[in-house]
Amino acid sequence: MNVRIACLQDRGSLKAEAEQLDLGEIHEYPLTSFYDLNFVKQLRRLVRFIKENEIDVVHTHCFYTNIFGMTGAYLARVRGRLTSKGETDGFRTPMQKRAERFSFRLAHRVIANCLVVQQMLIREGVNPRRIIQHYNGLDLDRMKVRPGSDA
Amino acid sequence: MKPNVLFIIDSFEQGGSERQALAAAAPATRERPGECSHRLLTGSRFAKG
Numbered sequence: 001m002n003v004r005i006a007c008l009q010d011r012g013s014l015k016a017e018a019e020q021l022d023l024g025e026i027h028e029y030p031l032t033s034f035y036d037l038n039f040v041k042q043l044r045r046l047v048r049f050i051k052e053n054e055i056d057v058v059h060t061h062c063f064y065t066n067i068f069g070m071t072g073a074y075l076a077r078v079r080g081r082l083t084s085k086g087e088t089d090g091f092r093t094p095m096q097k098r099a100e101r102f103s104f105r106l107a108h109r110v111i112a113n114c115l116v117v118q119q120m121l122i123r124e125g126v127n128p129r130r131i132i133q134h135y136n137g138l139d140l141d142r143m144k145v146r147p148g149s150d151a
Numbered sequence: 152m153k154p155n156v157l158f159i160i161d162s163f164e165q166g167g168s169e170r171q172a173l174a175a176a177a178p179a180t181r182e183r184p185g186e187c188s189h190r191l192l193t194g195s196r197f198a199k200g
């Protein structure tokens with residue numbers, strides 16, 4: 001598949017690693033709020049990018065990208081829309097929870113990173129058949145001690 | 152025909168979701184025609200055609 005990456009904040013130590021993947025220009029969509037004119041402006045940029053690049057699948061990875069990305073992907077009529085949920089209850093305000101539930105309704109699949117999150121999503125009304133369980137893990141190759149190293 | 156996939160992440164900080172997105176993107180750039188290394192798509196409506 002052809003992969004592109006977009007972000008809400010173009011900063012962080014993994015940027016260099018992302019650039020090495022040679023995935024083309026990484027577009028930034030800086031949000032200040034879900035309730036201001038800038039959100040509409042960034043959403044229009046995202047929809048335009050999706051259409052111009054004929055994106056088939058949009059996969060979002062956290063609370064803010066779920067809401068922004070799923071709304072944009074839905075408006076652009078993307079055929080495959082995936083969100084992710086990797087946190088349990090207690091982090092979000094009631095308004096934020098409503099907004100995220102809305103994004104889950106726009107998604108074809110919601111990825112839960114553990115059984116607890118999966119059960120929470122079901123309690124909150126997400127269709128169990130639309131939930132994919134995908135556990136977090138460690139890439140053990142990155143933790144191997146190289147011969148001759150001090151570690 | 153290869154599908155065009157867009158990953159949207161918050162930032163490039165050392166977070167689990169950011170790392171996961173890059174890990175998924177890396178093997179995808181090395182796929183041969185007809186292959187799909189992204190396991191998360193296997194149950195999706197898109198994958199069923």
